[in-house]
Every structure is written in C-alpha cells, then in structure tokens.
Amino acid sequence: MKISIRRSRRAATAVALGSVLALTATACGDDGSGSGGDKGGEGSGKGKIVFWDNNGGVRTDIWKEIIADFQKANPDIKVEYVGIASTEYQSKVDTAIQGGGLPDVGGVGAAMLAGFSAQNALEPLDSRLSKSSLTGKLNEDMVGVLKAAGGGDGTLYSIPTSANNGVLYYRTDLFKKAGLDEPTTWDKFYAAADKLTDAKKNEFGYTIRGGAGSIAQALDAMYGQSGITSFWNGDKTTVNDPKNVAGLEKYAALYKKVTPAADLNNDFTKMVAQWDSGTIGMLNHNLGSYQDHVKALGVDKFRGIPQPIGASGKRVQVSNPVDGMGVFKSSKNKDAAWKFIEFATSAAENSKFNKAAGQVPSNNDAAKDAWISEAEPTKLAAAALTDGSTTIVQLPYYLPDWNTISKADNEPNFQKVLLGDMSAKDFLDTMADQLNKAQAEWKEQNG
Numbered sequence: 001m002k003i004s005i006r007r008s009r010r011a012a013t014a015v016a017l018g019s020v021l022a023l024t025a026t027a028c029g030d031d032g033s034g035s036g037g038d039k040g041g042e043g044s045g046k047g048k049i050v051f052w053d054n055n056g057g058v059r060t061d062i063w064k065e066i067i068a069d070f071q072k073a074n075p076d077i078k079v080e081y082v083g084i085a086s087t088e089y090q091s092k093v094d095t096a097i098q099g100g101g102l103p104d105v106g107g108v109g110a111a112m113l114a115g116f117s118a119q120n121a122l123e124p125l126d127s128r129l130s131k132s133s134l135t136g137k138l139n140e141d142m143v144g145v146l147k148a149a150g151g152g153d154g155t156l157y158s159i160p161t162s163a164n165n166g167v168l169y170y171r172t173d174l175f176k177k178a179g180l181d182e183p184t185t186w187d188k189f190y191a192a193a194d195k196l197t198d199a200k201k202n203e204f205g206y207t208i209r210g211g212a213g214s215i216a217q218a219l220d221a222m223y224g225q226s227g228i229t230s231f232w233n234g235d236k237t238t239v240n241d242p243k244n245v246a247g248l249e250k251y252a253a254l255y256k257k258v259t260p261a262a263d264l265n266n267d268f269t270k271m272v273a274q275w276d277s278g279t280i281g282m283l284n285h286n287l288g289s290y291q292d293h294v295k296a297l298g299v300d301k302f303r304g305i306p307q308p309i310g311a312s313g314k315r316v317q318v319s320n321p322v323d324g325m326g327v328f329k330s331s332k333n334k335d336a337a338w339k340f341i342e343f344a345t346s347a348a349e350n351s352k353f354n355k356a357a358g359q360v361p362s363n364n365d366a367a368k369d370a371w372i373s374e375a376e377p378t379k380l381a382a383a384a385l386t387d388g389s390t391t392i393v394q395l396p397y398y399l400p401d402w403n404t405i406s407k408a409d410n411e412p413n414f415q416k417v418l419l420g421d422m423s424a425k426d427f428l429d430t431m432a433d434q435l436n437k438a439q440a441e442w443k444e445q446n447g
Helices: 017-022 060-073 086-099 110-118 126-130 140-149 172-178 186-195 214-226 242-252 261-265 268-277 287-297 334-344 347-357 376-384 411-419 424-446
Strands: 047-053 077-083 105-107 159-163 166-171 204-207 280-286 302-305 315-318 323-327 390-393
Touching (some): 047 060, 060 077, 077 334, 086 110, 105 334, 110 140, 110 323, 140 159, 159 347, 166 287, 172 186, 172 302, 186 204, 186 280, 214 242, 242 424, 261 268, 268 280, 287 302, 287 347, 287 376, 323 334, 411 424
Parallel strands (some): 047 077, 204 280
Antiparallel strands (some): 105 323, 166 302
C-alpha cells in the first residue's frame, strides 16, 4: 500500500552525514490517565508503554537488556517490547497511522522520518530535549541530520541513537591463500571477486544484495565507481548519469558470475549469514554486522575496511541514515515514553547499545568509550571521514516519498536488472523520473 504523505514545510539546508561519522502491531500502552484520542496525552509517567523496535531480531537481545535496566531504574513503568523486522517496519507503521494501534515509542530513522512526520504521526521533541539530562550530550550533527530529514521545518521528531557507515568486509584468509591484495580500489575489488570464484566448489568472490535493502547498496557501488559527488544537478537527480549507469552495469553483472544465485532474494540478514557460514570472499554491508562476523569467524579471518577508492583517487560513498527513537503523537503516556528515550540514549545505555550493534554512538560521552577504537571497522570508518579521502553523497531523506521510492517502488526492478530482464539504464531512468517528480512536488510545497 502506497500512502500519499505530502505536507507543506519550509525548505531546509541538508546536514552532512559524513561529519556525523567522524567522531506485531499492538495497541498503545496506557496507564489510564491519558487524555486519549489521536492527540494522546502526557499520562502520569507511570504504567505501561509499548516500544516498537525497527530492527527486530537483529537488535532484540540488546534492547531487552536496556529495557531491563530501565525497568530496574523505573519500577513504576513497564515496557512492552515488539520487535519488527527492518524490512516490514515502515509498512506496519504506515498501516497503524491510518488504522490505529501505534505504539507509544518506536525506532524512527532518518530514511523514514519525513514520511511519518508528514502524516502528523510524531510528537515534536525539541522542548523535551532542551529540558532533559541529554541537553548538550548528543552529537550535534546527528541531531541536525534528523532535523533536516523531518521534512524541512527544522523540528526534531526523533532522538538519535546511532550512525552507520558502509563497509567492505573481506576474508583475509582467502585473500592470502589466493595471493590477492586488499580490495582498496574498485579495480582490485573486481579482480578479487573473479579470482576467488569457483562455482563448482561453491566458492564465490562476492555476495550481492538482491532482496530487501538492495537499492542503497547499489547506489553506493554506482557513485563509488562514477565519482559523482552530488545526488542532484540543479533540480534533476544524477542517479541516471551515464557514469552511474556504467557503474551499475558492471556491478549488476557480478550476479551469478561471481555470486551465489540465492543472492537474488537475500536481504541483509540472509546475506550476512551466508557470508559468515560459507567461503565467499567479500561482502558489502555496514558497521552493524561487525559483531556477527566476529562471532562467526573470529577477528583473524576477516577485515572490515572503508569502501573502495575510485579511479579519481577519491572515495565516494552515499550517506547512511542516522537511526533514532520517536514518541508517537497518539501515545497516552508520552511522559513515560520520553523517560524511556532519555534513558536509552544516556551515556551508559547508548554505549552498550552501539557496542552490540557495532555503530557510532549518538551520546558524546559514549563515543569516548574504549571499545570504539578496539572495533577496527568503526575506527577505520571514522578515520576515512576525517582524512580528506572520502566524499559523502547526501541522499534526499527529506523527501516524504524517499523511503518508498528507494525500497518498494524499485527493489523488484533491481532484481530484473540482475536477471537481465531490464537494462541498468531503464532501471535508473525510472527511478530518476520518480525522484525528479518528488523533488519538484517538495519544492512546490515548501516554496
């Protein structure tokens, strides 16, 4: 179901995500004291609240640990945890916005923020943040990204929990055995993918993401090879620039040549599990799967390095969204919901969460903890974004339709490209047309 989610807002200046990195459905919880209705109410700050995790399964264990800590510190509040897979989260929230049954608090990352806020589903949090113990403690760039992604008027609808970055993981043991150099450039990446493949032995050089979440990874490969550093050229997107088309053609041609056939339908969980349990040379994902690789392979059989450098000698990557937590406007116990957010993003709990997730903490004190320098991919990602070697292409999270365009509208078409049923040019022209129309409508609405 595609929902129209246009809403008039002022234009906003995009905030660079690169600087950030430098450093199911159940009824709403209610203690009976809320005012009820769509506007919800403050409540007594006690009783039950419902929390929807936007990456259920993957982050369930750490969230349950944080919830236990919270309930110990706040015995008058009970948090009901509902884990929802990241691939299903937006549609479940959109359905609940239209039909009722939203939680009190839930994960609200930058990529879906504009869509939810345009439907008037989220509670503004600026005032609560200014009066809280978090004042001055959160990474200003992450806060800025979420303000910009909210649709354009600078209102804060989500409190940041973490930031992420794309990583190229590779099997050091397989590379050493094959006499290959580290895949620091796209040329070395393609050469390694080819040399490490022996399909008869079920050995492959790479695993490509063909299922849910495939578009962001494809964009990273396109812009990384083309060296184009802006998503827009005036009011028109650069996604279908001939250089990006050429990059996608080369990348998509890897499917079934140096990748498993199962990759066509693999989302990130299946892709990560396949890489961790098999003999595949390389995997593009992000910092979030680092701990999974450590558990499966140990620290000696793989490395996680920044994305390859292009022909220009510069590294170009697309921005990875900041994740966060928001209070839904229909909550009847907003006070308790805010207490949970404030606790979860405190230094100790934010550090605990991001250590488990392998991501960059939003709390400035948590970002100073020793584990960050010990987690090599996180350390290298931060360094790459401060040494002048990397340019970040900012994705248009502020467009209410961005998440729909970059997922439901085009993931099936990307599978057609992999299968050879659609050309890379037709695929990117289709996406460009949708993006240009969305941008024009956004500009018209925002003056």
